[in-house]
Amino acid sequence: MITTATALIDWHELWRIVVAALIGGTGVVMLFGLLLLGISRGTTATRPAARYTLYALSALCGVLIAAVAAAGVYAMTQKPSSGKPSPKPAAARVAPARPAAMYRRATAPRQEPRLTVFARGSWLHPAIAAP
């Protein structure tokens, strides 16, 4: 079971997501709490120095929150899913793909190339895979 889980889950990637989410999620909430605390205490502070210190603390928290939000928007623009599908390899053009119904309706003994899983997570057409 552990072997299966290891094969299916990219633990390194998952760990990075958990850490980033923990820093981003809980960090922003704590910073926002500090921001509110600074404003709340700043308005009731009697000494000007204390008031300005608290407001400065709030402003710093605000800037950090804005930076995290900006990092989030940047992450949206940097998604790894690439839009440009790679052109078909030459071998694939030589042996064109069969339409869907041909799979079902083929009555003759199957001599056409069949789809085979050669490697984990990848489809290879026999025309491409064969040496």
Place this chain on the structure above:
Amino acid sequence: MLVLVLVVVGAFAFDFTNGFHDTANAVATSIATGALKPRSAVLLSAALNFAGAFISISVAATIAKGIVNPAVLAGEEGLVLVLAALIGATLWNLITWYLTIPSSSSHALIGGVIGATLVASGSAAVNFHKLLQSVIVPALLSPFICGIVALLAAFAAYRLIRLLRSSDAAKGYRLGQIGSASLLSLAHGTNDAQKTMGVISLALIAHGDISTAHFYVPLWVKLGCALSIALGTAAGGWRIINTMGNRLTTLEPPQGFAAESSSAAVILASSYYGYPLSTTQVVSGGVTGSGLGRRLASVHWEVVGQMVTAWIFTIPSAGLLAAAAWEISGAFGNSAAGAIVIALMAIVGAIVLSGLARRSNISPDELDRTTVALDIEPPQLRPPAPLLR
């Protein structure tokens, strides 16, 4: 050409249902805590979903990439298969909307593609390992990841609230929720509108309108998808908003903020690292986690159970509906005639489900909590400690 038009219209229809089905993900907690009026919330979310569709120029070339063999999507029959998949996904979205259960639109679309592919080409055309790796495992993990992050965030928020006046905290976190809901809406628009762009682009490639060598997404596709998801969001899926915001747990503004921030963080981190997660499952986990983060907060586990059951059934059910659509179309030769028949049947199904939902309609006014004065109840109330006085 007619089949291509039907696929494009079907994709826009799916995008519309995706919009109103997933509105809840972004705004349910803001509405439930009274941070925003329901109509304002969905309009804000709609505008940001529209903008989000244009943020990233990278488009997932196809939904279910690597899960089904792309060869089965070639030619006119391939287009009919995509249409059947879209019909299965759209109908499942409508069924779960009628049942007021949040479920993943992306999983519905993947289920639709798999179901139609299985009956069209057999199991050889489906890569089950990839399905397990990129859909099932993330679906199992995402609610837990976001739930734990939201639990810790809500716990931290309530520790700080002890030092604040209750009214200040409520007002402040309500304001903060506008920002967190906006970021979540933007992320949703970026993720989900592009899935439909991918489907339409795939159809255009299959039809020969776009070459793979000079691939681009036409402007009308981008605009159409952005507009569809925005209009769907603006329509407001009040039934699911009610479930997500009010029925899962009783939310206060700090919890809403914690849930939204955690969800946005998890979604953005997973997008950045290329780990596909369902927005619905992440946000549901976040809401549940934030409910647990406040002591004495009650999570309604029977609603959580219903939701998890719907998640389990999403892929098989959407797959069955798509398979049925493919078989019906097959009776007409999987050609334009078959495509028209299944499209008409889908329209009838959608009208019936909408009519049934209208019997137990939930209006936005019923969800409005902006006028309710929320008293935040920290776990242990004590007078504010002196700080730099």
